[in-house]
Amino acid sequence: MTTPKTIRTAFLSLAMAGVAFAAAPAMAEGKLTVSSPQDPGSWDPVDTFLVNWAAVATNIFDGLTYRGPDLKLVPGLAESWEELDEGKRIRFKLRQGVTFHDGEPFNAAAVKFTFERLLGEQGSKGPQRSNYTAIESVEVIDDYTVEMKLKSPDPVLLTKLAGYGAMIVPPKYIAEHGEDHFNTNPVGTGAFKFVSYAPKVDIKLAANPDYWGGAPKLSELEYRFITEPATAVAELQAGRVDVVLPPTIPIGMIDVIRNDPKLELVSVPGPTVDALRFNTRDGITKDVNVRKALIMAVDRKTIVEQILAGQATEIASFQSALSFGDDPALKPLPYDPEAAKKLLTEAGVQEGASVQIDVRGNDQTMNEVAQVIASYLQMVGVTASIKPYETNVLLNDIIPQGKTGAMFQQKWGGWTFDYDNTAYAMYHSGEKWNPYESDSELDKLLESQRSLTDRAERERILREIAATVADRALEIPLYNSNAIYGVNKRVKDFVAAPDNRTKFDTVSVE
Known part of the structure; x- marks a missing residue:
């Protein structure tokens, strides 16, 4: 308070500051x-x-x-x-x-x-x-x-x-x-x-x-508005753009900027997180055990280290470590492809079952990550296709209208650095970003913490929300990205x- x-x-x-401004040239x-x-x-x-x-x-x-x-x-x-x-x-x-x-x-x-x-x-x-x-x-x-x-x-x-x-x-x-x-x-x-x-x-x-x-x-x-990352970086190099905003610059182009003497790469920890959320209404991902199997099939640690070159950190819930409500004791399901295969078999999922992953077409980094995730899923017998959408179409039509494939990219700024701002929008019944779930228990938790001034009690409830989401496997929590800027010197x-x-x-x- x-x-x-x-x-x-x-x-x-x-x-x-106002005095200083008044005296400024x-x-x-x-x-x-x-x-x-x-x-x-x-x-x-x-x-x-x-x-x-x-x-x-x-x-x-x-x-x-x-x-x-x-x-x-x-x-x-x-x-x-x-x-x-x-x-x-x-x-x-x-x-x-x-x-x-x-x-x-x-x-x-x-x-x-x-x-x-x-x-x-x-x-x-x-x-x-x-x-x-x-x-x-x-x-x-x-x-x-x-x-x-x-x-x-x-x-x-x-x-x-x-x-x-x-x-x-x-x-x-x-x-x-x-x-x-x-x-x-x-x-x-x-x-x-x-x-x-x-x-x-x-x-x-x-x-x-x-x-x-x-x-x-x-x-x-x-x-x-430059949607293609390669074009934005080329314009930066040519001097026709002075600053390239996140999340434009793909990991693979970081060295292009670092090696240009006219340019500077600025990378700072931020609140932005990425997840693949599940369609819990249709297909094989209706089954919570299938969702858990798909989570365990993906090696997120390797993705962060190898694909993202360390410009991100793993997450256990859909928030960064800077977010109020983050629980360092909450651990994501481990990478365990053998356990994933077992769960899929027990759920009756046939070898070669297919899922569709919807992503933002201009997010080159996520497109690369999605390809790697598809490879991991193939290793446990699930065939994943990747469908890129124009960003505004995905965000304003496909997701809110519940027209996604089995999995869909959600990138969230979390700009309040408070889990409520993310969790209420993602998991409360009737919200734009929650087209599939209606869970009275989660609704009550989300509503109960909003008016609390007792920080400790509110934090406890936010952590309970994160644990509930993890237990119900509503998403594959992927990573918290650095905010990466390209800047002309x-x-x-x-x-x-x-x-x-x-x-x-x-x-x-x-």
């Missing part, structure tokens, strides 16, 4: 071009869960709070906050003198509008609302004071307010131009203003000289964000 001392310290440090000229592997298709904060949305939108929008590359939570559009009534109310003092990019003032009314929209009909159409359902209402105290009333305390809420659905949006602009226009013409309070958007090509931004955190050092920021003051939400306001180019 945030303490008054923490609030005062954060407020004072930001105030000091005028905005420098310079354009930075960034390669992103995916166009999210909409820039509305309530429409998306995608890390690649956040990688761009962190520069367009602000939340009430902010969490940077050091993972510390500090004031954003709220200068300070106070938790009242044992965490059932949070009162925010808002930053004054801030305007949206269209000139509309930021104030308490904008905050109220943002959360009523998120929790209302518009938010119900997207995947973000379930992260914020602890909020009962947002009340305007005065123009620069708002109070959130919670149905029950949410120990992760202040972190959630730093990203995604909680980004503050302009009421007047949306009312005048409509929701569809806002999807492709975003307006926020961030360091960079929207200029143009060409779907699946690029989004162009310009510096916001009136940014409350100080004018950016860059004049232009462009994100190009002409880029100065670049700090890699573990969660890929890099702000470029303090970056410059030679």
Whole structure:
């Protein structure tokens, strides 16, 4: 829980930063071009869960709070906050003198509008609302004071307010131009203003000289959507791209960047995890023992060491070791092909039985991993085919509609570094990423921990959730990847964000 001392310290440090910003020289000229592997298709904060949305939108929008590359939570559009009534109310003092990019003032009314929209009909159409359902209402105290009333305390809420659905949006602009226009013409309070958007090509931004955190050092920021890793690296080498974002760079191309004197490889531990989840409704993977056999057939240690060149770590549950709720005592089922064969025989699975593995077509690393997994499965008598999909099709149609093969790739950013953000979305009945399971026991566990302020008890329940998922073999937990960036050395003051939400306001180019 945030303490008054923490609030005062954060407020004072930001105030000091504000003095420094005010004394800074005028905005420098310079354009930075960034390669992103995916166009999210909409820039509305309530429409998306995608890390690649956040990688761009962190520069367009602000939340009430902010969490940077050091993972510390500090004031954003709220200068300070106070938790009242044992965490059932949070009162925010808002930053004054801030305007949206269209000139509309930021104030308490904008905050109220943002959360009523998120929790209302518009938010119900997207995947973000379930992260914020602890909020009962947002009340305007005065123009620069708002109070959130919670149905029950949410120990992760202040972190959630730093990203995604909680980004503050302009009421007047949306009312005048409509929701569809806002999807492709975003307006926020961030360091960079929207200029143009060409779907699946690029989004162009310009510096916001009136940014409350100080004018950016860059004049232009462009994100190009380059789905092919080899193309992105080639553009980086040619100087037409300055930064390549994760998870673009495949392990096999790391040395290409390291050996180029113009480039730098930046690799930092992050929250992103990969798993192959199971279709528990259809085919042989309906059987929990078959699922356990398939897990035991895969040598994850060798995959991490040989295929991923050590740029990842094994996981036992769908979270990183940095995640609150991770249990170091939980061990995955061991690599044991003989035991896997025995389980398959006992389950009546015939030699040569087939399964389909669905993956993101532009994720070269996972495509290589999937080929290796198919080889392991072949060794226990199961024939695996790999079906690549265009990423948005897989994520917005195939998985949510329950149209996957026996196994499907799930990559998850886990950006709150709290297992709840992952587990609720993956395992609670009715959630977008849970098309096959409806488990009342898991639902009760997931719901029970959300309002707990007792960290130890909440951690115990989160670990119980992870153990339950492992026991029911809902997925093959694979690995926690490093966030790997390729950077041109002409880029100065670049700090890699573990969660890929890099702000470029303090970056410059030679």
